[in-house]
Structures are given as C-alpha cells and as structure tokens.
Amino acid sequence: MPEIIFEFLKLFFTFFRIGLFTFGGGYAMLPLIQDAVLEYGWLSEEAIVNFIAVSESTPGPFAINIATYVGMERGRDLLSLPGGFLGAAVATLGVVLPSFIVILIVAKVYKKFQESKIVMGCMTGLRPTVIGLIAAAVLNIGSTVFFPEGFSLSIASWDFYTMAVSLVIAVIGLILIFKKKIHPIILIVVSATLGIGAGFLGELIK
Amino acid sequence: MKEKLKNALILFVTFLKIGAFTFGGGYAMIPIIEKEICDKHKWLKGEEILDIFAIAESTPGPIAINSATFVGYKVAGFLGAFCATFGVVLPSFVIISLISLVLKEFSEYKVVKYAFMGIRAGVLALVIKALVSMYKKCPKGVFGYILMGVAFVISAFTNVNIIFVIIGCALVGLIYSVIMRKRGKEVCRK
Numbered sequence: 420m421p422e423i424i425f426e427f428l429k430l431f432f433t434f435f436r437i438g439l440f441t442f443g444g445g446y447a448m449l450p451l452i453q454d455a456v457l458e459y460g461w462l463s464e465e466a467i468v469n470f471i472a473v474s475e476s477t478p479g480p481f482a483i484n485i486a487t488y489v490g491m492e493r494g495r496d497l498l499s500l501p502g503g504f505l506g507a508a509v510a511t512l513g514v515v516l517p518s519f520i521v522i523l524i525v526a527k528v529y530k531k532f533q534e535s536k537i538v539m540g541c542m543t544g545l546r547p548t549v550i551g552l553i554a555a556a557v558l559n560i561g562s563t564v565f566f567p568e569g570f571s572l573s574i575a576s577w578d579f580y581t582m583a584v585s586l587v588i589a590v591i592g593l594i595l596i597f598k599k600k601i602h603p604i605i606l607i608v609v610s611a612t613l614g615i616g617a618g619f620l621g622e623l624i625k
Numbered sequence: 626m627k628e629k630l631k632n633a634l635i636l637f638v639t640f641l642k643i644g645a646f647t648f649g650g651g652y653a654m655i656p657i658i659e660k661e662i663c664d665k666h667k668w669l670k671g672e673e674i675l676d677i678f679a680i681a682e683s684t685p686g687p688i689a690i691n692s693a694t695f696v697g698y699k700v701a702g703f704l705g706a707f708c709a710t711f712g713v714v715l716p717s718f719v720i721i722s723l724i725s726l727v728l729k730e731f732s733e734y735k736v737v738k739y740a741f742m743g744i745r746a747g748v749l750a751l752v753i754k755a756l757v758s759m760y761k762k763c764p765k766g767v768f769g770y771i772l773m774g775v776a777f778v779i780s781a782f783t784n785v786n787i788i789f790v791i792i793g794c795a796l797v798g799l800i801y802s803v804i805m806r807k808r809g810k811e812v813c814r815k
Contacts (some may be wrong), residue, residue, distance in 0.1 A: 436788065438685065438686045438687070439685050439686070440685060440787075440788050440791050441685055441686055441687065442682075442683070442685060442791070443682060443688075443759070444652050444682065444687065444688035444689075446752060446755050446756075448687065449752075450780055450787050451787055451788075454786070454787050465741075465745070468745045468748050468749075469732070469741050469744065469745065469748075471748045471751070471752070472741075472744045472745075472747065472748050472751075473721075473724060473728070474721075475648070475649070475748075475751065476648075477648070477717075477720050477721065477724065478644065478645050478646055478647055478648055478716055478717065478720065479644050479645075479647070479689075479713075479714075479716055479717030479720065479721075480654070480687050480688075480689035480690070480713075480717065481687075482686075482687035482689070482690070483687070483689070483690075483714050483717040483718065483721075484717050484721050487717060487718050487721040487722060487725070488721050488724075488725050491721070491722055491725040491726075492725060492729075495725075500726075503722070503725070503726075504722065507718065507721075507722050507725075508718075511714060511718055514686075514687070515686075515690050515710060515714060517685055517686050518684070518685065518686030518687065518690040518691050518694060518710075519690070519694050519706065519710055521684050521685055521686065521691075522680075522681075522684060522686075522691050522694040522695050522698065522706070523694065523698060523703070523706060525680060525684055525695075526694075526695055526698045526699065526706075529676065529680055532680065533676065533679065533680065536802070536803075536806075537799060538683060539802065540798055540799035540800075540801070540802035540803065541795040541796075541798055541799050542683050542798065543768075543798040543799075543801060543802050544772060544794040544795045544796070544797050544798015544799065544801065545791070545794060545795050545798060546763050546764065546769070547763055547768075547769035547770070547772040547773045547776070547794075548772050548773070548775075548776040548790065548791060548794035548795075548798075549759070549776075550756070550759055550760055550763055550773050550776075551772065551773040551774065551775065551776030551777035551780065552776050552777070552780050552787060552790065552791075553752075553755070553756050553759065554756060554773070554777045554781075555776070555777050555780035555781035556752070556780075557749070557752050557753060557756050558781050559781070560745075560748065560749050560752055561749055563745065564745045564746050564748075564749050581742065584742070584743070584746070585742070585743075585745070585746040585749075586746075588743050588746035588747060589746040589747070589749045589750050592746065592747045592749070592750025592751070593750045593753065593754075595750075596750055596751065596754045597754065597757075603648075603649065603751055604648065606747050606750065606751060607744055607747055607748075607751075609747070610743040610744050610746055610747025610748075610750075611740040611741075611743050611744050611747075612740075612743070613743045614739050614740050614741065614742045614743015614744060614746070615736055615739045615740050615743065617739070617742070617743065618735070618736075618738070618739025618740075618742060618743075619739065
C-alpha cells in the first residue's frame with residue numbers, strides 16, 4: 420500500500436513539475452511530457468502521438484487533456500478503475516496547481532511584474548529556448564512515425580511500406596494545413612481515412 | 626458578499642462553457658474569453674484583459690489555466706479564481722476520462738490501428754505547423770538562434786533534464802539583457 424501511495428504522489432509531483440516549467444501555450448508542454456512519461460514508462464511514444472490527435476479533436480487545453488489521460492492510464496495500472504479516476508484527478512490537480520498559485524501571487528503585483536526587468540530578461544532567454552525544445556519534440560514524433568519500433572541503423576529492420584505511407588500522408592497534411600489552412604480535425608479525419616486505406620491495401624500487397 | 630458569490634457562480638458557468646466548446650487550447654480561448662468577460666459581462670476592460678493574456682504567456686503553466694485563474698481573481702477574488710479554473714478544467718477532465726476508458730480496447734481493432742498509423746503522420750504535420758507558427762511569433766536575432774540551437778541539441782541528443790535547460794536559458798537571457806542594457810547606456814553617453 421505505501422508503494423501505491425508513493426506512485427500517486429509521483430504522478431502528482433511529476434505533473435506539478437511539468438506545470439511549473441512550461442512556458443508558452445500550445446505544445447510547449449510536449450517536451451516535458453515526453454521526458455517524464457517515457458522516463459517512468461507510463462506510456463509508449465506511440466500512445467503520446469496518438470493522444471495528440473485525440474486532444475486536437477476534443478475540447479479543452481492540451482495540458483489538461485494529456486494530464487488527465489496519463490493520470491487515468493497510470494492510475495488504472497495501479498488500482499484499476501477507481502485508481503484511474505484518482506490518477507486523473509491527481510495528475511490534473513498537479514498540472515493546474517503551479518499556475519493557480521503563481522497567478523494568485525502575480526495578480527497582486529502584476530503592474531510591477533510586467534515592468535520587471537528580471538522577468539523580461541528571463542523571457543528573452545525562454546522564448547527561443549521553448550522553440551528549440553518543441554523542435555526536438557517534433558523530431559521525436561517524426562522518429563515515432565517513421566520508426567515505430569525505435570530507430571535502428573540496420574536497414575533490414577525498416578518497414579518501408581509504413582514509412583512510405585506515412586511520408587505521403589505527412590506531406591499531404593503539410594500541404595493541406597499550410598496552403599489550404601484546413602482545421603486540424605479535418606486533417607485528422609483525412610489522415611485516418613488514408614491510413615485505413617493504406618493499411619488494407621498493404622494487406623493485399625503483402 | 627452576495628454579489629461576489631453570484632459572480633463566482635457565473636464565472637464557473639462561463640468558463641465551463643469556454644472549456645467545453647474551444648478546440649485547440651489556450652490561444653483558441655483568448656477571443657472567447659474576451660467576448661464573454663469584456664463584452665457580455667463587462668467585468669473587465671479591453672486593455673485589462675490584454676494585460677492578463679500577456680502575463681498568462683510569461684508565467685509558468687498553460688495559458689488557458691493562467692488566464693482563467695487571473696480573470697476569476699480580478700472579478701471575484703480567490704473564490705472567483707477557484708471557480709473559473711475549476712470550470713475551465715472540468716469539461717476536459719470528464720471527456721478525457723471517459724475516452725481513456727475505451728481508447729485502449731478500441732485501439733486493438735485493426736481498422737483503428739490503421740487509422741492511427743495515418744493519424745500519427747497527420748499529427749506530425751500538425752506539430753510542424755504549430756512549431757512554425759511559434760517560430761514566426763518569436764523575436765529573431767543571433768542570440769535567439771543560438772539558444773534555439775542549444776536547446777534543440779541538448780533536448781534531442783542528450784539525456785540532460787529539460788528543466789535544467791529551461792532554467793539555464795532563462796538565466797542566460799537575464800544576463801544577456803543586463804549586458805545589453807549596460808552597453809545601451811554606454812552608447813547613449815557617447
């Protein structure tokens with residue numbers, strides 16, 4: 420029992436740490452999530468990428484969605500269904516709490532905060548850093564897409580069919596989203612359809 | 626007191642709606658928060674809400690939570706902050722909890738596996754797009770490019786904890802801005 424309590428505490432503090440060190444919106448949290456979740460083996464790399472699509476197609480901020488999801492999965496591993504809800508609650512509370520506390524403090528002195536040279540100085544460093552970190556997260560996702568079994572130098576282990584299909588879908592996706600500016604949900608539907616088609620076609624060929 | 630309680634309740638419902646109906650997270654919420662808080666309820670002025678969004682971007686944590694907490698606090702103090710934050714989190718929490726219950730079993734189906742193979746490639750396009758948008762918004766300069774490169778290389782190719790990278794780069798930014806300011810002053814004197 421004490422070990423299980425420890426595991427839930429670990430979940431809470433991991434997401435507390437993630438919330439505390441995420442700067443900027445959107446996917447700024449992704450590198451920290453990948454780091455922590457993979458380190459503890461809570462989810463596979465593939466599950467994280469799959470979940471990005473789920474989060475894009477459901478309402479709410481990515482940060483809350485992913486915290487709830489990881490908490491639910493981890494909690495269910497520990498204590499089945501009730502554990503799932505406990506884990507989801509613990510992880511979500513963890514990711515929200517740093518924001519809540521920091522904002523309550525800053526709200527009292529926010530004029531000073533905005534003009535603070537220290538804050539501005541730190542932000543000069545943080546803005547480009549976050550971009551570098553997200554770029555690394557994107558590289559990670561790319562490697563998950565093209566090498567689902569993990570990157571290896573031996574070409575014999577490469578699944579060329581999946582790689583080719585993924586490349587085509589990714590390129591179509593880039594064109595749709597950059598040139599046609601379609602909504603992410605439509606992109607997900609299109610790539611799911613192409614994936615299903617390619618999957619069954621692959622069965623015929625193989 | 627009664628007024629505060631009533632406002633806190635309206636805040637909860639307002640942010641519940643915002644949480645339930647915005648796709649795409651923090652940035653997608655900004656125009657809706659503006660509409661609800663400034664135009665509909667007239668709780669805050671336009672410039673106040675802009676300040677709030679600016680601060681939400683430069684404090685740790687997701688923008689959606691930061692702005693909900695901040696708006697709630699400005700309107701109805703601690704209780705308001707709590708209600709707004711709870712409201713914005715609740716829909717995600719419920720929806721994702723329910724989805725997680727079926728996602729794993731669902732993923733065992735062959736059709737779903739194939740769909741997710743395609744979806745992962747689509748997600749790659751999505752995150753590249755997000756990266757490019759963020760890059761476009763970021764102020765450019767040699768200093769920025771160096772930090773971007775350093776953060777990328779450390780994060781992609783070493784096992785160094787990202788938190789150290791974040792703290793380190795914030796400190797480097799701070800030192801850099803102090804040096805630039807000093808230089809600026811010297812230039813002015815000349």
